[in-house]
Amino acid sequence: MYRTDHVTEESERTAFRKAEKKYKIYYDNAKKKKIPRPVDLSEVIDFRSILESFKRSGDLPDGVFELKCDFNLPVFGLVSRPGFYFIPAALSVEEQCHWIRESLTTFPQPPNRTNHNAIYGPVQDLFLAAKEGKVLVEEDKLPENVDSEVNLDQSNVNARHWNFVKLNEYCCRDACKSVSASALLRKLRWSTLGLQFDWSKRSYNVALPHKMIPEKLCMLAKRMAAPAMPCGEEFHPEAAIVNYFGLGDMLGGHLDDMEKDWSKPIVSISLGCKAIFLLGGKSREQTPVAMFLRSGDVMLMAGEARECFHGVPRIFTDPENTEITPLESQFSDEDHTSFLDYIQTSRININIRQVF
Numbered sequence: 001m002y003r004t005d006h007v008t009e010e011s012e013r014t015a016f017r018k019a020e021k022k023y024k025i026y027y028d029n030a031k032k033k034k035i036p037r038p039v040d041l042s043e044v045i046d047f048r049s050i051l052e053s054f055k056r057s058g059d060l061p062d063g064v065f066e067l068k069c070d071f072n073l074p075v076f077g078l079v080s081r082p083g084f085y086f087i088p089a090a091l092s093v094e095e096q097c098h099w100i101r102e103s104l105t106t107f108p109q110p111p112n113r114t115n116h117n118a119i120y121g122p123v124q125d126l127f128l129a130a131k132e133g134k135v136l137v138e139e140d141k142l143p144e145n146v147d148s149e150v151n152l153d154q155s156n157v158n159a160r161h162w163n164f165v166k167l168n169e170y171c172c173r174d175a176c177k178s179v180s181a182s183a184l185l186r187k188l189r190w191s192t193l194g195l196q197f198d199w200s201k202r203s204y205n206v207a208l209p210h211k212m213i214p215e216k217l218c219m220l221a222k223r224m225a226a227p228a229m230p231c232g233e234e235f236h237p238e239a240a241i242v243n244y245f246g247l248g249d250m251l252g253g254h255l256d257d258m259e260k261d262w263s264k265p266i267v268s269i270s271l272g273c274k275a276i277f278l279l280g281g282k283s284r285e286q287t288p289v290a291m292f293l294r295s296g297d298v299m300l301m302a303g304e305a306r307e308c309f310h311g312v313p314r315i316f317t318d319p320e321n322t323e324i325t326p327l328e329s330q331f332s333d334e335d336h337t338s339f340l341d342y343i344q345t346s347r348i349n350i351n352i353r354q355v356f
């Protein structure tokens, strides 16, 4: 799958790869301090400022149009990319906070799978364990006085040996393997909701245990998908991928082509730190357009846009550029410091798909 795509010399030379390199974060080392190399952002489309001037004057830049549809907010499209739509500031700050909390607490819970499954088996309550400073420990049998949440996974023998324990109750007598929950949280890269995607087989595996997409997320996805839906049809959310990005993380150029009906959109929700999104063409040779993605923005990719390479070469984690002040205030008011700490240097993307 694209998350493990091989980088060949040829793929290094494509227009898409050039754009990725242009926007990717590089550091200059000045007096042992890592300083991000300056990047030219003059060609990055900014749909938030387009929205502001559209509200003021009704004007739009060349190549951008407003989709005439029955939606309560302006929906923009790009003339050069039919089937691609952008809804700036589609989610309120309260909604953003809600989905950030869900993405960190309920979405990575088994039977939903995460990138940690392959090594540790199903991991329960990762966010809580990180908050409580716990450690995931591999051991055959737990000492009797240790408070632990046992991971029972009948399908994975290894998984039975990994358990969260409190740091002060953990002494590594048998030189067992361990990893802190906070390190695991930083390394959380994806979780899958609804029908589970099997990255190794590059397909949905309906035989894997799964829960339906949560009702509230279903309703949101249906509402957001409406502007890009074929006339008279309703979107059926069946699967979602939640991507977690930390400092320096990127998502390489790829296609999402495992769903049956490409006339149905992928509904893509951005949360947390600002990012750059690259939307290429049907081949990697075509120069991609770059745009900012901010917390609360929603993108739709349907029809021809489903055949376009896309990726996220950069997220902005330096405080001057994250553009998450409203989120920070909301989490501070709610006294949710653990969510605040996480999101100040992270981005979350929830993309929802109809599979069949």
Ligand SMILES: O=C(O)CCC(=O)C(=O)O
Pocket (backbone or CB within 6 Å): 241, 243, 251, 256, 268, 270, 277, 293, 310, 311, 312, 349, 351
């Ligand atoms: O993070 C994003 O905005 C895009 C994610 C994406 O393209 C994917 O998961 O397939």
Ligand SMILES: [Fe+2]
Pocket (backbone or CB within 6 Å): 254, 255, 256, 310
């Ligand atoms: Fe994608």
